[in-house]
Amino acid sequence: MKLEVENITKKYKDKTAVDNVSITFTPGVWGLLGANGAGKTTLMRMIAGIMEPTEGKILYDGVPIETLQGEYRRIFGYLPQEFGFYPEFNVQDYLEYMAALKGMPKREAKRKIDELLEQVSLSEVRKKKIVKLSGGMKRRVGIAQALLNDPEVLILDEPTSGLDPGERVRFRNLLSEFAKDRIVVISTHIVSDVEYIANQNAIMKDGKIIENDTTEQLVRLVDGKIWECKIPSSDLVKWERALKLINLRNEADGTTSIRYLSDQAETPDSVSAVPRLEDLYLWLFPQEGEVRL
Amino acid sequence: MSRKMKEKLSRAFETYDVCKLNNVEHMQAVEEPVIQLAKAQFQKSYRNKNKFRDLLLCQLKFCGIKMWTFELLIAIITSLILRNLLADPYFMTTRKLVFFVVCFAIAVPMMLLPFLYRSIRYQMFEMESVSVFSIKTVLFSKFLLFFGGEVLLVASVLLVLWNTTSITFAELAGCILIPFLLANDGYLLLLKKIKSEKLCQSFLGFGIVLIAIIVISFRLTEQMLWMRMTPATVVSILGLVLYGVYQSMTLFKKYE
Numbered sequence: 001m002k003l004e005v006e007n008i009t010k011k012y013k014d015k016t017a018v019d020n021v022s023i024t025f026t027p028g029v030w031g032l033l034g035a036n037g038a039g040k041t042t043l044m045r046m047i048a049g050i051m052e053p054t055e056g057k058i059l060y061d062g063v064p065i066e067t068l069q070g071e072y073r074r075i076f077g078y079l080p081q082e083f084g085f086y087p088e089f090n091v092q093d094y095l096e097y098m099a100a101l102k103g104m105p106k107r108e109a110k111r112k113i114d115e116l117l118e119q120v121s122l123s124e125v126r127k128k129k130i131v132k133l134s135g136g137m138k139r140r141v142g143i144a145q146a147l148l149n150d151p152e153v154l155i156l157d158e159p160t161s162g163l164d165p166g167e168r169v170r171f172r173n174l175l176s177e178f179a180k181d182r183i184v185v186i187s188t189h190i191v192s193d194v195e196y197i198a199n200q201n202a203i204m205k206d207g208k209i210i211e212n213d214t215t216e217q218l219v220r221l222v223d224g225k226i227w228e229c230k231i232p233s234s235d236l237v238k239w240e241r242a243l244k245l246i247n248l249r250n251e252a253d254g255t256t257s258i259r260y261l262s263d264q265a266e267t268p269d270s271v272s273a274v275p276r277l278e279d280l281y282l283w284l285f286p287q288e289g290e291v292r293l
Numbered sequence: 294m295s296r297k298m299k300e301k302l303s304r305a306f307e308t309y310d311v312c313k314l315n316n317v318e319h320m321q322a323v324e325e326p327v328i329q330l331a332k333a334q335f336q337k338s339y340r341n342k343n344k345f346r347d348l349l350l351c352q353l354k355f356c357g358i359k360m361w362t363f364e365l366l367i368a369i370i371t372s373l374i375l376r377n378l379l380a381d382p383y384f385m386t387t388r389k390l391v392f393f394v395v396c397f398a399i400a401v402p403m404m405l406l407p408f409l410y411r412s413i414r415y416q417m418f419e420m421e422s423v424s425v426f427s428i429k430t431v432l433f434s435k436f437l438l439f440f441g442g443e444v445l446l447v448a449s450v451l452l453v454l455w456n457t458t459s460i461t462f463a464e465l466a467g468c469i470l471i472p473f474l475l476a477n478d479g480y481l482l483l484l485k486k487i488k489s490e491k492l493c494q495s496f497l498g499f500g501i502v503l504i505a506i507i508v509i510s511f512r513l514t515e516q517m518l519w520m521r522m523t524p525a526t527v528v529s530i531l532g533l534v535l536y537g538v539y540q541s542m543t544l545f546k547k548y549e
Contacts (some may be wrong), residue, residue, distance in 0.1 A: 050422040073425045084416025086355075093355065100351030101424035101431065145420075 001061060002026050003047070003153055003183055008056035010042050011096075017042040018053070019207035025153075029179045031194030031215075032187040033277075035285045040187040041081055043204070044155050047185070048078045060153070074103060077151030081158045081187075083142040085130045091117070091141055092126045095148065102149040109148070115145040119174060121167075135162035137205035143171065147178065154184045160193050172197050195277040203284060210284070215277055222275040222283050227262060229270040230255045242266070246282055347547060348426055349434050357438040360408055364442035367404065368449045371397070375450065379457045388511075390458065391468050394450075395507050398473040401446060402480055405439045409493050418490075428489045432543050436484065437446040440477060447473055467526045474533035476503055481540040 003025040004167060010018040018039045034040050045051040047058055049065050049072065058065050065072045085094050092113065099109035117123045120140040125133065130141055139162045145152060158241055160168045168190070176197050183219070188194055194201060194215075201218055203211040211218055226246070233256045236248070244261040251257055258274060261283055379390075409432065412418045422428040447469055455462050479499050487495045 048423055050419055050428075069427065070425045072421055073427075076423065078423045080416075080419050082416055084418070086411065086417060086419055088359075089355075097351060097355050098420065100348065101421060102428065103347075103425035107484050 001123055001152060001183065004059040004062075005043070005047065006057050006059065008043065008046060010039075010046060010052045011054045016207050018046070020056070021204075021207070021209050022056075023202055023209055023212060025113050025183045025185060027179070027181050027266055028199035029175060029194075029197050030183070030185045030196035031201035032185055033191065033194065033201055033276075033281060034187075038204040039207040040204050041157055044078075044185070044187055045080075047071065047153075048076070048080075048155055066206065070103075075152040076147065077146040077149060077154040079142045079146040079156045079159055081161075083145075085141075087131050088129070089185075090127050091133075092127050094130055094141060095145055098145040099148050104149055112148055112150070113144075113165075120144050121170070135286070136164060136167055139163055140167070143174075152182050154178070154182060156185070156273070157184060157187045158189070160188065160190055168193060191276075191278040191281050201277070203281075205284065209239055219275045219277055219280055222261070222280050224272060225261055225263060225281065225283065226259065226273040226275045226279050227265055227267075227270040228257065228259050228273045229265075229267045230257050231267065232256075244282070244286060246279055345426070345430070345434070348430065348492075349437065352431075352434045352438055356408065358436075360405075360439050361442045364404070364439075364446045367401075368446045371446075371450055372453045375453050376457065379454075387460065390454070390460070392507075392511050394454065394465065394468045395472050395511075397450065398447065398469045398502060399476045399500060399503045399507065400475040401443050402440075403496070404443075405480070406493060406496055406500075408435060408439065409496070413493065422489070429484060429544070432484060432489065432492065433541075436480065437541070443477070451485065455535060467530075471526065471532050471533065472503070472507065474530065474537060476500065478533055478537045478540065479503070479542065481537060485540065485544055508525065 005021055005023045005025070007228050008018055008021045009016065020098060021039075021043060032040050032043070040207045042051065046053050049058075060068060060072055089097065095116070096109060099113065104112070114123075117126055120143055122140055122144065125137065130138060133141070139159065143156070143159055146156065160171055163171060172193060175186075178184065179197075186194055186198065196214060200212070202215055203218070211221070230251070233254055234249060236256050239245070239258065239260075243266055245257070245258055246261060247259040249257045259279075261279065265272075387546055411422060418428070421431045424431055426434075451462075451465055451469055454465055456459065476499075483492065483495045483499060
């Protein structure tokens, strides 16, 4: 099973959102990382078949998805960044409606809805209107609808936004179990979600994929560039200007522990730290907007 | 082919007597047609389960009741307004009445627009776009449901006018049916040809153009052309009905 994206481009009048992207998704969890405006959502919408590319094609097991049409959507699950629902829908109604749109027989849909509501801990609010749910609960409804038809290809755009840490852990575990022999693509800014469960990560910048590798290989790009040290809290402002800070934590003894990006140690007591995916993300997308690549 | 089908085939091949197959070529010659047959069977059984009828029933439950309630309200309000207006001697001229009826017949299908727009407004359009039926089939199912209500709405107005005016039923039918069917056939054609994200604007534009044509033609013509049930009128009505049925069937077949 594979999903091949071949030379996909999406051009608008004033910009190119996705620029000649080629990638082959194989079974497992894929992270799709990138800053806002990198083209992740556009790419995902083209994979979902709801947006036509300007150039290029997307193939599922060697067959263009435009040819497969309904057969592709039958094995496809999608959670957009902003998923919609009619205001009169309660959780049960919404999932029944989505199950009907996915062509599921009623009996199977009922069984699956009960199972999913249990898995996403929404059984108690099944009759509650979705508009009245919290952001995190709404997101869980969205995740449940994406999993309704037991898809073989699952595309999730910012699936964990609004979820608390406990919910994010449950979601990660759910996905890890689900992703065996399935293609799961997660686009997210919460790098830690992807770091723990993604087998491979693709990083997008300005419409192109600039890196595509396993998490272990990717973090090696910033090997030897991550440092940790303690500084007097009174000097924090000075060091904030001088260094690319990743993290800082005020200690009780009047010092501040900092983690920073640099090609070399900037303070005598700096120690080299084990790089994480988030460090790579900040190295590739510095907040000052300086172009690295 | 789905993962479940692959697993089933895989298990089936494991139990096959492989001693009889002593080379790869022979294996492939047997395997390929079996896989194709299994795939065809799988697709056929899946297709049989997911008929358009199921989609229509689902749309009826979640959207149709709302649409029909809306149309019933419009029918009641229009009937009440008409009864009052028909009592007014200023309004009670045949020309004004016919103009009202013709514009009404075109405006009725346009009432589908808020329901289409709802889908965009509440971001359900994207969710409906990834349905197994395709977005056009989903929109077509809404159109069909709404059309059912439209027919009853127009019929109720027709009955009110027939009971309270001296215009004959045939003349009223001629006034209402041609613009009504023309509008609906136009929307079906747009549904077939226009990209789904541009449909709302296209429907609105088409409706406005039709009404503009009616207004202009009423200013230019003195004769009550609309009211004459001539053979040409009958043929036009039949033609529009058949065209509508043809369009519906091609949409149904294309997106099933």
